[in-house]
Amino acid sequence: MRTSRTPSGFTRRAVGGIALATVAVVSLAACGGGSDPLSAGGDGSGDSPESIIVGSANFPESETVANIYTEALRANGFDVTTRFNIGTREAYIPALKDGSIDVIPDYTGNLLQYLDPSSTATSAADVDAALPAALGPELTTTTPAPAEDKDAVVVTEETAQRWNLTSIADLAEHSSEVIFGAPAEFQERPGGLPGLKSKYGLDIAADNFVPIADSGGPATVGALASGQVTAANIFTTSPAIEQNGFVVLEDPQNNFAAQNVVPVIRTTKSSDKLTEVLDAVSAKLTTEGLLSLNDAVSGDAKTEPAAAAKQWVTDQGLDIPVS
Template sequence: MPAAPRRRPVPRFPVAAVVFAVAAALTACGNSDPLAGSGHCDADPSRLTVGSANFPESETVADVYAEALRANGFTVDTKPGIGSREAYVPALRQCSVSVLPDYTGNLLRYLDPKATVSAEPEIERALAGALGPDLAVATPAPGQDSDAVVVTRATADRWHLQSIADLAAHSGEVKFAGMAEFQERPDGLPGLKETYHLTISPGAFVPIADGGGPATVRALTSGQVDAADIFTTSPALAANDLVVLADPLHNFSAQNVVPLFNARKKSDRATAVLNAVSAQLTTDQLLALNEAVSGASKTEPAAAAKAWTAAHHLDQPIG
């Protein structure tokens, strides 16, 4: 998942002014709090509250969950845009939310900061042991939103690139773009060096603080850099005919989309419905949903989800 943008320094204000401003803001916001209300932590397994993190892909997948669950007789409320994992995991534990989409690798590292596994099967096994009594998951989707080393088609053809290992032979020539933190992250430049012997010197790294977004893509397509850290479900990949280099040694953790439940709200029927969704939620399908929401058409997440569930026959009861 994309890293959070850096925050600007917070200006200092007198304490009284801050208290007044906070009180006024809370009054003005009213019900804008995505966690307003009690959720549905009653004994009725057919009443669910579907939440999401605060970025478009999470909101869209949450709306897909909601559409499929409603089609199967569930009474569903939605609470989009809750925030980061630090906000929505406690909300799940407290049952303000019943279920939401998460990502296996990052969820594991949140629950167990000492976890070091990165391949799909190992992450799934470790995650099962890290959830504790309050959380539960359904079957992860094959679709992932993970970091990737990306090059242009011209660069891939010129250097005969298929995997990150192929790029290592050109270490002395490669200029690389990514978030500034990528220089220090274990799966960033240090991981690429250790895993693939791809060595990027400090002078050949171009820090761009948009999490693999438009500025990073422009740096790549304009030739300012030769490779970049871009996420696998970015619509810019297809739009610019960019090439994702294979990561056979799993430098980057698998990030399969997974339904994350409050354990008390996970029923066999809800699990079956969301497993049916996950079975069709490939990386290509995540790309298609992101293109609908973040591409030229700027479709609202709920509308994109409704169209997707209909196209995949998930707007009707499953078997």
């Protein structure tokens, strides 16, 4: 949603195991969150501007935030249908445009780079300024939240100590030894392997890249913790980083752009009321709050995303109309 030269314990059988895990993740994602949005097509939400289809990507944080949008919108009189676990931007951006969904949470920097691969904006201000043109006439956003969840290059503490790593630049001299785990699209996205190579000289050979389709989730975490991969793309608000003692390598060249949570909306479904509700949610969604939500959902408590979202909405006073 993440070989020719193999380190100790990493075999072609291990690669096959990750591939099977990837298939399992994709299969589970296809089963979650209601009907398949990509089979719906057209304007599934009907003619009413207050009838909204909320979607999510295929990882827990996205589903949790999508549930927050759902709860807040329902509290304000919207008739909401949910279609969760759609997949990556390559799946859900077309779903927005064809009317399969109307609203989905995204992240400003990666959204910009997906829509405009030539963009060099990395700061929050520059990314926000560039987004409207990149969105085009079919899509729009409301105000981004203070909450930020950035991509990161993550290694185990043992690897960081062995190679004396503090930043991505330190990893570059070990390029030939690094087995890198990430979603398949990380190979091509500007902020993925191309950016790591151009900014830091971290050159990952095709045979040393392991695609894992859970967007830094349990399969990616398991591969890193077990040593099946040396480094991985995991988001900075993942509870697994602290739980496993992983080390987030510094990104002084800002390869990974600002990643504030933002609702992306099909323009034809946008309205003042929708904007007001989503802005109210975004104003209260902080990075610390996102970490707490992720810990509730992916930590020991294993709270369902819908339940965690409902509690957060209540705690923030967003379970009643905003005006």
